Amino acid sequence: MTLRCVIIDDEPIARKGLREYIQDVSFLQLAGEFDNPLKAAELLMKEKIDLLFLDIQMPKMTGLAFLKTLTYPPMVIFTTAYPQYAVEGFEWNAIDYLLKPFSFERFWKAVSKARTMQEAITQPVAAPAEEPGYFFIKCENKLVKILYEDILFVEALQNYVAVYTTAKRYITYLTFHSIESHLPAGRFIRTHKSYIVAAAKVESIEGNDITIGGHHIPISRTEKEAVLQQLIQNRLLRR
Incomplete structure (x- = not known):
């Protein structure tokens, strides 16, 4: 499978770096590169661009703003030096968010x-086996059924877990x-050594803080990029 891709970046050095990276990947084919979005519009309308x-x-x-003008945008990987745009990028179902400078x-x-x-998207896949939508924990001398869909977050507290x-x-x-081992990885994200959150329940992210159901959950510096990427990949955040 070959992905036909386009570069749109106003920095010549950034375009050169991406061009060289693309040339080293066998399944990527560079269809064009542009220093502003307006110049790319015609190509995107006339040809099938995948990425x-x-x-x-x-x-x-x-x-x-350019993405808003496209009726059927291709897959997008943002390449930028500005991390503050990451949350807004979620709205566009970005595949990834690369902060310059980035390695190969x-x-x-x-x-x-x-x-x-x-x-x-292009190949049929077998339907996954249905997994249970719950697990049990011992709480107040009894077993309590916890539904995945009801969980907001999990917090480690010394010798026990909330x-x-x-x-x-x-x-x-x-x-x-x-x-953590009971929680489906695609639906729950570790944000900190003491916290796991339900991705679908995330209401907002501001700095190193996630808001869920009125609670403020910290994001550690070591986990922040992984958290953002997981939310982008799962397409669960909306502005």
């Missing part, structure tokens, strides 16, 4: 996601790791 490497802060029109290893990870996404749901908080004498 767009898009800068955000550019003269005349930002990358985000980081670039490879992003384009591999794009290839996986394209394969999922599970916050839409209804109440449950305290259980389990390890944080054992709780």
